[in-house]
Amino acid sequence: MKKILMSVPNISEGVRKDVVEQVADAVRQIQGVKLIDYSSDADHNRSVFTYLGEPEAVLEAGKALALKTFELIDMNVHKGGHPRIGALDVVPFVPIHGVDVSEAIEISRRFGKFLGDYNVPVYYYEQSATRPERESLPNIRKGEYEGLPGKLSDPAWLPDEGPAVFNPRTGATVTGARYPLIAFNVNLNTTNIEIANKIAKAVRYINGGYRYVRAMGVALDDKGMVQVSMNMINYTKTPLPRVLETIRSEAARYGVSVAGTEIVGTIPLGALEEIVRHYMQAHEFELGQIIENSLLE
Amino acid sequence: MKKILMSVPNISEGVRKDVVEQVADAVRQIQGVKLIDYSSDADHNRSVFTYLGEPEAVLEAGKALALKTFELIDMNVHKGGHPRIGALDVVPFVPIHGVDVSEAIEISRRFGKFLGDYNVPVYYYEQSATRPERESLPNIRKGEYEGLPGKLSDPAWLPDEGPAVFNPRTGATVTGARYPLIAFNVNLNTTNIEIANKIAKAVRYINGGYRYVRAMGVALDDKGMVQVSMNMINYTKTPLPRVLETIRSEAARYGVSVAGTEIVGTIPLGALEEIVRHYMQAHEFELGQIIENSLLE
Numbered sequence: 001m002k003k004i005l006m007s008v009p010n011i012s013e014g015v016r017k018d019v020v021e022q023v024a025d026a027v028r029q030i031q032g033v034k035l036i037d038y039s040s041d042a043d044h045n046r047s048v049f050t051y052l053g054e055p056e057a058v059l060e061a062g063k064a065l066a067l068k069t070f071e072l073i074d075m076n077v078h079k080g081g082h083p084r085i086g087a088l089d090v091v092p093f094v095p096i097h098g099v100d101v102s103e104a105i106e107i108s109r110r111f112g113k114f115l116g117d118y119n120v121p122v123y124y125y126e127q128s129a130t131r132p133e134r135e136s137l138p139n140i141r142k143g144e145y146e147g148l149p150g151k152l153s154d155p156a157w158l159p160d161e162g163p164a165v166f167n168p169r170t171g172a173t174v175t176g177a178r179y180p181l182i183a184f185n186v187n188l189n190t191t192n193i194e195i196a197n198k199i200a201k202a203v204r205y206i207n208g209g210y211r212y213v214r215a216m217g218v219a220l221d222d223k224g225m226v227q228v229s230m231n232m233i234n235y236t237k238t239p240l241p242r243v244l245e246t247i248r249s250e251a252a253r254y255g256v257s258v259a260g261t262e263i264v265g266t267i268p269l270g271a272l273e274e275i276v277r278h279y280m281q282a283h284e285f286e287l288g289q290i291i292e293n294s295l296l297e
Numbered sequence: 298m299k300k301i302l303m304s305v306p307n308i309s310e311g312v313r314k315d316v317v318e319q320v321a322d323a324v325r326q327i328q329g330v331k332l333i334d335y336s337s338d339a340d341h342n343r344s345v346f347t348y349l350g351e352p353e354a355v356l357e358a359g360k361a362l363a364l365k366t367f368e369l370i371d372m373n374v375h376k377g378g379h380p381r382i383g384a385l386d387v388v389p390f391v392p393i394h395g396v397d398v399s400e401a402i403e404i405s406r407r408f409g410k411f412l413g414d415y416n417v418p419v420y421y422y423e424q425s426a427t428r429p430e431r432e433s434l435p436n437i438r439k440g441e442y443e444g445l446p447g448k449l450s451d452p453a454w455l456p457d458e459g460p461a462v463f464n465p466r467t468g469a470t471v472t473g474a475r476y477p478l479i480a481f482n483v484n485l486n487t488t489n490i491e492i493a494n495k496i497a498k499a500v501r502y503i504n505g506g507y508r509y510v511r512a513m514g515v516a517l518d519d520k521g522m523v524q525v526s527m528n529m530i531n532y533t534k535t536p537l538p539r540v541l542e543t544i545r546s547e548a549a550r551y552g553v554s555v556a557g558t559e560i561v562g563t564i565p566l567g568a569l570e571e572i573v574r575h576y577m578q579a580h581e582f583e584l585g586q587i588i589e590n591s592l593l594e
Contacts, residue, residue, distance in 0.1 A: 052592060076551055241577070279543060280576075291394075291563045291564065292301060294331065294333045294349065296299070
């Protein structure tokens with residue numbers, strides 16, 4: 001089976017279209033990488049690129065994107081509404097297909113060393129974090145670019161790669177491996193937001209629920225329903241069917257049923273494997289049985 | 298989304314490996330077609346090839362395979378344990394991904410005309426059949442190659458393409474569009490074969506069940522279970538979850554539960570779409586949301 005790694009770099013430029021296009025071109029020029037999406041937000045002054053490929057090709061694309069970003073973006077003059085710590089703000093590596101998270105971590109470390117050699121301070125986050133307080137991106141990014149000189153002089157925030165020296169042009173970069181995030185919403189046949197909030201608390205990690213679930217209750221006034229809105233941050237360890245069944249069970253306590261669910265945006269094929277195994281009781285089902293899979297090899 | 302058509306030709310040669318290899322090479326030489334499997338049965342003296350690609354490329358591969366087959370196989374000297382009516386015995390075209398059955402039918406008709414121009418009598422079957430009694434492959438193949446001269450002189454069995462003249466070297470060819478077949482078995486927590494037989498009758502077409510289900514009860518002595526063994530012959534119209542739920546309900550009548558299921562061999566991604574929609578209640582879920590799908594485009 002072909003290995004597929006995804007990367008979703010965020011850069012601090014969302015206004016100058018020619019800059020965004022040149023960065024996109026840098027990715028397109030790497031053989032074996034497919035740029036599947038990129039978009040810019042002018043208010044945030046930020047762009048996000050999504051591309052897929054074999055791990056080594058994705059690493060090369062990251063390097064090409066980084067060099068082009070540092071060439072064209074100067075953080076000295078950057079303003080924007082979204083938190084950011086550098087020109088190449090964050091570069092996640094996401095295992096999609098036939099890739100272990102350990103391999104994604106290794107790729108992120110090689111990428112981090114490359115940036116460090118380029119005199120960019122680097123912090124590893126999520127699965128690549130070197131200490132617990134660096135797992136969270138918001139935690140690392142606290143103080144942002146403007147606070148970076150102070151951060152780098154704090155022994156607790158020595159960078160994982162590169163010099164502990166403020167690079168005013170590039171700022172710092174956060175990189176690491178993370179699991180694919182699945183946005184999964186469950187709509188309930190009630191207008192009672194309290195029920196959605198209670199169920200969100202039942203399933204989410206911070207209140208004692210599943211380890212890899214973030215959840216909140218949301219009123220859907222136009223539908224006359226409420227929703228448990230979730231981010232599933234590791235479908236391999238907290239699979240969707242298990243969480244959905246818990247929600248069905250909790251909802252039934254209140255005489256409420258599930259009207260429908262929404263998988264928002266993209267989902268890796270691997271998440272479907274567990275859905276088939278669970279609900280079809282197809283204990284031995286494997287993605288390799290899917291006919292189209294042979295075209296990914 | 299890329300269009301993917303599959304073809305699974307059966308040829309009347311399963312002994313001479315060099316012939317089988319030359320036929321496989323004829324397919325491999327067509328750009329845009331991927332030969333994903335081929336295998337031979339010496340007792341049946343028969344080989345089956347499976348390949349995928351865009352519809353036009355699959356049509357070209359079929360023509361190349363046909364010409365090589367007619368060059369190397371002489372039905373005058375063919376003996377084998379499997380029913381057959383010609384050197385290129387049957388050529389199904391199977392819509393897998395982004396292809397309507399109407400497009401597969403059109404491809405099969407263009408393939409049939411190509412063979413007819415080559416003086417091979419052609420019968421269209423399954424979705425491409427020109428009359429009801431030609432839908433079934435066993436029906437068309439009755440009498441086999443040896444009975445073909447008589448068949449061709451019967452006005453009811455005028456070929457759909459090509460001359461109504463016996464071609465002793467090639468025999469006839471059956472071609473047409475058919476849906477992907479999914480082999481789906483449901484294991485029951487009982488040793489009572491009667492229960493498996495009753496449930497098989499409940500779900501299968503011939504006894505009043507679902508239109509696109511073939512089913513039989515099977516004893517799994519080594520497991521101490523029985524099985525409802527099924528062929529799902531049109532998952533788009535009779536989806537797997539609906540049949541599984543009926544089996545669960547029927548089994549419960551006897552106090553029996555489903556121990557597990559088996560999806561045997563390959564399954565098109567499209568069949569998973571309905572599994573996700575049904576069990577997750579994800580009414581709007583589409584295959585286009587699968588990240589890997591973008592690599593098929």
